[in-house]
Amino acid sequence: MISGHLSAKAGKWYMVLELRTPEGKRIPKWIGTGLPIKGNKHKAEEMLYQMRLEYSDARGTSGNMLFSEYLKQWIKDRQCELAKATFDSYKSILEGQVIQFYAPKRIALSALRPADIIAYHQELRKKGVSESTVLRHHAVIHKALEDAYYHELISANPAARVRRPRKEVYVIKPYTAQECRQLLDSIQGEKLEPMLTMAIYTGMRRGELLGLRWGTIDFSANIINVQHEVIRGNVDGKAALFAQDKLKRTASLRTLPMVEPLRNMLLTERQRRYGESQVKAGDYVFIDEKGHPLKPNYVTTAFPKLLAKYGLRPIRLHDLRHSCANLLITARAPLIEVQQWLGHSSIQTTADLYSHLTFQEKLNSAETIKNFE
Numbered sequence: 227m228i229s230g231h232l233s234a235k236a237g238k239w240y241m242v243l244e245l246r247t248p249e250g251k252r253i254p255k256w257i258g259t260g261l262p263i264k265g266n267k268h269k270a271e272e273m274l275y276q277m278r279l280e281y282s283d284a285r286g287t288s289g290n291m292l293f294s295e296y297l298k299q300w301i302k303d304r305q306c307e308l309a310k311a312t313f314d315s316y317k318s319i320l321e322g323q324v325i326q327f328y329a330p331k332r333i334a335l336s337a338l339r340p341a342d343i344i345a346y347h348q349e350l351r352k353k354g355v356s357e358s359t360v361l362r363h364h365a366v367i368h369k370a371l372e373d374a375y376y377h378e379l380i381s382a383n384p385a386a387r388v389r390r391p392r393k394e395v396y397v398i399k400p401y402t403a404q405e406c407r408q409l410l411d412s413i414q415g416e417k418l419e420p421m422l423t424m425a426i427y428t429g430m431r432r433g434e435l436l437g438l439r440w441g442t443i444d445f446s447a448n449i450i451n452v453q454h455e456v457i458r459g460n461v462d463g464k465a466a467l468f469a470q471d472k473l474k475r476t477a478s479l480r481t482l483p484m485v486e487p488l489r490n491m492l493l494t495e496r497q498r499r500y501g502e503s504q505v506k507a508g509d510y511v512f513i514d515e516k517g518h519p520l521k522p523n524y525v526t527t528a529f530p531k532l533l534a535k536y537g538l539r540p541i542r543l544h545d546l547r548h549s550c551a552n553l554l555i556t557a558r559a560p561l562i563e564v565q566q567w568l569g570h571s572s573i574q575t576t577a578d579l580y581s582h583l584t585f586q587e588k589l590n591s592a593e594t595i596k597n598f599e
Contacts, residue, residue: 229299232270234263235237239270241277279377293331293338296379300370308561319366323350328446336380340387343367347391360393398579400549403556405539418528420495421512421520422546426509427488429550429568431455432526432543434478436519441507443492448484452569456510457520478569551580 229244233256241257257277259270297320305313327346343364345457368385375383401409406426413419421435429437433455442451482490496505510519529543541549547568554564565576 228278230274232267232274237263237544239263239266241270241274243278255597267306271303275303275377291335291379292329293333293335293342294325295473296335296374297325297328297370300373313418315362316366319363320370324363324367335374338371338380340384343385347388356394357391358394361393364388364391384434398545399541400545400546400552401539401541403553406549406553409533409536409538412538413532418525418532420491422529422532423488423491424511425543425546426550427485428452428482429547429554430482431478431547431569432522434516436512436522436525438511439507440496440505440511442508443484443511445484445489445493448489450482450484452478452480452482458523480566480569482567536593548579551576555580 231242231244233240233242239259239261241259243255245253245255245258245544259273261270261273262410301313301317301320304316308316308347324346327349328342331342333342346367347360347364357385368383371380371383371385373520374380387470410419410423410426424430424435424438428556430452434452437455438450438452439454442453444451492511512520514520514524526543530540533540551564551568554567555561559567561572561576561580563574564580568576570576570579
C-alpha cells in the first residue's frame with residue numbers, strides 16, 4: 227500500500243501521499259481534507275487510509291502487497307489510536323518476531339491462508355513459548371487482518387478460521403490477612419515500604435501506584451483519587467517512562483477511602499520529605515533518590531528479592547492487588563464493591579478472577595443451611 231501521513235497546515239489537516247516515479251524518485255502529493263485540526267484527527271486518519279487505498283488500487287499495488295509489508299504499515303498507522311503500552315506491545319510482537327517470520331516467505335496479503343498462520347503458531351511452540359504468548363501473537367495478527375478485511379484489502383480474515391490458542395489459567399494465590407500483616411511488619415524502614423503498604427490497602431495497579439501524586443490525596447476528606455499512571459515504553463528502541471492522565475479504562479478512574487494506617491503512613495512520608503515546606507501537588511509520592519518516579523522494572527524485580535530477604539511466600543507484585551481483593555472478600559464485601567474498588571471494567575471480570583476466593587463464603591452459607599432449624 228502507498229505510504230502517507232497527515233500534516234497540519236493553516237489550521238487544517240492535509241493528506242500527504244508518498245508517490246514514486248518509475249525510477250523510484252519520491253514525489254509527495256498533498257491533498258486537502260477540508261477538516262479543521264481541532265477534534266478531527268481520527269476522521270482525517272480515516273480519509274487518509276481510504277485515499278491510500280484508492281491510489282494503491284489504481285496502481286494495482288494493494289492486492290500484491292506482501293503480508294509482512296502490510297504489518298509494517300498497519301502498526302505505523304495504529305500509533306495514534308492505541309494506548310502507549312498497547313502500541314509498544316503490538317510493535318514488539320510484530321517487529322520482533324511476526325514480520326521476521328513472514329518476510330522471507332514473501333506471502334502476499336491476499337494469498338495468506340489459515341495454514342500460514344498455523345505455521346507461525348508452531349514456530350513459536352518450537353521455541354518453547356507459553357500458550358498465552360501464542361495467544362497474544364495470534365490476537366495481534368487477527369486484529370491486523372480484521373482491519374485489512376474491513377478496508378476490503380482481503381475478502382475474508384484467514385485468522386478467523388484458525389483455532390484460537392488456549393490461554394493458560396493462572397491460579398491466583400494471594401496473601402491472607404496474616405501474610406499481609408507479616409509483610410508490612412517485615413519491611414518497616416525499607417525503601418518500598420510506603421508503596422507496598424499502599425498496594426495492600428488500595429489494590430492499585432503498578433502504573434497507578436507509580437503515578438500517584440500528592441495533589442490527588444485529600445487528607446481532609448481522607449480519600450485518594452486514582453487518575454494518573456506512569457508506564458514503561460520505548461522511544462527509538464530505548465526504554466523510557468511515560469506519564470499519562472488517561473487511564474486505559476474509564477472504570478480505572480476512581481476514588482478510594484484512605485484508611486487510618488494508610489493515612490498515618492502517608493503523613494509520615496510527607497513530613498519526612500517536605501517537613502514544614504509547602505507540598506507540591508504535582509510531585510510524585512513514590513520516588514527514587516534523585517526525586518524521579520520509581521521505575522516500573524525496578525519495583526517488579528526488587529519486590530521478590532524483598533520477600534526472599536524476609537522468608538516470605540513468593541508472589542508477584544500484581545498479586546498484592548489480588549491480596550487486597552482477598553481482604554475485601556474475606557470481610558464479605560459485595561462483589562460489586564470489590565469491582566468498583568479495584569476499577570474493573572465489569573463485574574464479570576471481578577467474578578472470573580475471584581470466584582475461587584468467594585467459595586469460602588459458599589461454605590459459610592452451607593453451614594448456615596445445615597444448622598437451620
